[in-house]
Amino acid sequence: MKNVVAEHAGLADPRDRVDATARAVIESAADAIVAFGTDRTVLLWNPAAERMFGWSATEVIGLKPPTIPEELSAEHNAVLERVRGGGQISFATRRIRKDGSVLDVRIDTSALTNSSGGVIGWVNICHQTGEDDVARHYMAERARVVRRLGDVVADMSGQRDLESVLDRIAASLRELTGADAGGFVLIEEDRLRLVSTAGLPARLRGRVASLSNSLVGELLRSGKTVMMATGESGGFDDLIWSALPGLHTIALSLSHVGGRPYGALYALYNRRTLSHVELELLELLAGHAGVALTNAMAFEEVVRQRAHERAVIDGSADGIAVLDEQGNVKQWNPAAHRITGMPASEVMGAPPPFPLPEPGERRTHKLTSGRWLDVLCTALGGGGERVVDFRDVTAAKELEEAKDLFLATTSHELRTPITVVQGFASTLASRWDQLSDADRRSAVRTIAERAGSLGRLVEQLLLGARAGADQLPVDNGPFDLAALLRAAVISFDALSDKHEVVADIPAGLPPAHGDPMATDIIVGQLLENAVKYSPAGGKVTVKARSTDPTIEVEVADEGIGINPGDHERIFERFYQGETGDRRRFGGVGIGLYIVRRLAVAQEGTVVAQSRPAGGTAMRLSLRRATAS
Structure with a gap:
């Protein structure tokens, strides 16, 4: 440095001194x-x-x-x-x-x-x-990779579909570790199944292999979570991912779900081995993949469970409504629509169209449509939401009312003949000697008639009970329907002076297929009703005609007719018209129920129609008997 200064001091030209100084600095620089x-x-x-x-x-x-x-x-x-x-x-x-x-x-x-x-x-x-620069560079690179790993993990966790999560894992693996190919292999008991690939032929997806002979099996037996194998220690030809040309290195890391090995993340390289940084990254990614898979599987389970619950709710025969904290409808199943007649679009966000019982209690309510509902309310946790289950009990309610009416009517129907029998029997017992023979015979005849009425009423009740249990005794086969109808007309024509009972039965009416005793009961009941509900008298017509493949029988009267809307209900058990004059004619409301059940037992039908000129037409259809 002294020589440089001396040389510098001996220079006269300032530019020479600057050049010398610059050279000295360059030569002395570290x-x-x-x-x-x-x-x-x-x-x-x-x-x-x-x-x-x-x-x-x-x-x-x-x-x-x-x-x-x-x-x-x-x-x-x-x-x-x-x-x-x-x-x-x-x-x-x-x-x-x-x-x-x-x-x-x-x-x-x-x-x-x-x-x-x-x-x-x-x-x-x-x-x-220097070593400090290398360390700083390593830490900077590691921070960059960790940040990218965080982005990848967030992206994976945002996926809700299991297959999408697996595909994102495979793509992320190549991005983070620089692998030439990779993916995810699923552990299924004693085998592996390739469920996700990146950089490999699509045909490999779904390929299976033995777990025990695989690298994954070796990794499981080692008790570690990550391992690396190279082609220098043996070929990879027998592995399911060996389709990568020039495969040189395989790195594996286990992913756990629910505390057990669920699968393995693998990275494939065809040019180089891995550093400890890439192995660490693979292990980190496998751990995060396990978390993402756990989340995706939990989400799928929730979706599946909700789908099952939705299917149960939608398939329920009961109406089901879910109410929010304010008591407004937030769910309304198809049965609720059917029962109330109100679609979900009308009730969503509003209170249900019926009053609610207290949670855990039931109440019965009648809608404006006339339907009866049985309503049960249940609280959902402590959030104020409620589930309302309701069903249509109109039929049960009407049956209950009909039974009450039946009991009252039956009591009335029984009381009259019993009272008459009891009265005449008492008279005969106490005044036998004071009565003439004619009076005694009249009293006995009245007792016999009333006893017969009682017997027919009891028989009808028994027949109705059998019909309700589908135990009607019928023996179907070919029989002469024309003869049965004519006999019935003759019998009923003699019973009333106010009625004209006529037959309109064509000659050559073919045989019917059915039970003659059951058909006789049907025709008798129809004629009895025609006479009973024609208090002013008039004509009662029994008409028959053949309409292949059936025979139709019509019993028509000129009586009070049937109220609108009751043409089907009159065939229900215990039902009687609620308005008009039908109530005053007595009966227990079981006759037409028996008629229809007997017709069905014969593979036939019976319907009621109002006649334009007034009165009722009851039509019975039976099959024609075959030629054999």
Whole structure:
């Protein structure tokens, strides 16, 4: 340094002193300084460069720099061109020493300009990367990868479909570890199934293999969560992912779901082995994949459970409504629509169209439509929501009312003949000697008639009970329907002076298929009703006609008729018209129920129609008997 100062002090021209100072600084610098001309040859090579790279200045001045590896020459030229217009670039790279070793260096590159600003070359200042720089670079790279891993994990966790999660895992694996291919293999008892791939042929998806002979089985037996295998220790030809050309390295890491191994994440490489950083990344990703899979499976289970609950609710015969905290409807199943006649669009966001019982209690309510509902309310937890279950009990309610009416009517029907029988029997017992023979015979005849009425009433009740239990005694076969009808007409014509019972039965009416006793009961009941509900008398017509493949029998009267809407209800058990004059004619409301059940037992039908001129027409249809 003293020689440099002395030399500097002996110079008269200030510019010479500046040049000498610059040379002294360059030669004394601790960092390697290399200058290049525009032809890319070395212009300057300071002592620090000699120490760093091993070549002396005389060996490199005027030549292309020997320090640049061939594969990095393009990078070197690109950097020089980028700073041609000014500025500086600092980048990390590798350079070769004279002894053949490789140095990790950081180079600050800037343009070399003349006094007029023209570029005459470039200056590189080279710093050998120390352990601190390597550590900082490693930590920066690790922070970058961890941030990216966080993004990937968030993306995976955002997926709700299990297959989508698996595909995202495979794609993320290649992105984070630089693998040439990879994916996820599922553990299914004693076998593996490839469920997700990236970088492999699609035909491999779904391929199965034995667990015990696989690398996954080896990993499970080792008790570790991650392992690496290379082709140097054996071929991979028998593995399900061996379709990657030139497969050299396989890395595996287990994913756990619910505390047990669920599958394994695998990374495939065809050019290189892995570092501990990539193995650590694979293990981290496998752990996060287990969390994402757990979430996706839990979500699928919730969706499946809700679908089952929805199917049960939608398929329920009961009306089901879910109410929010304010008591407004938030769910309304199809049965609720059928029962109330109100679609979900009309009731959503409003209270249900009926009053509610207290939670845990029941109440019965009649809608404006006339339907009866049985309503049960249940509280859902402590949030104020409620579930309302309701069913249509109109039929049961009407049956209950009909039974009450039946009991009252039956009591009335029984009381009259019993009272008469009891009265005449008492008279005969107490005044036998005072009565004439004619009076005694009249009293006995009345007792017999009333006893017969009682017997027929009891028989009808028994027949109704059998009809309700589908135990009607019928023996179907061919029989002469015409003869049965004519006999019935003759019998009933003699019973009333006010009615004319006539037959309109064509000659040659074919035989019917059915039970003659059951048919006789049907026709008798229809004639009895025709006479009973024609209090003013009139004509009762029994008409028959053949309409292949059936025979139709019509019993028509000129009586009070049937109220609108009652043409089907009169065939229900215990039902009697609620308005008009039908109530005053007595009966227990079971006759037409028996008629229809007997018709059905014979594979026939019976319907009621109102006649335009007044009165009722009851039509019975039976099958024609076959020719055999």
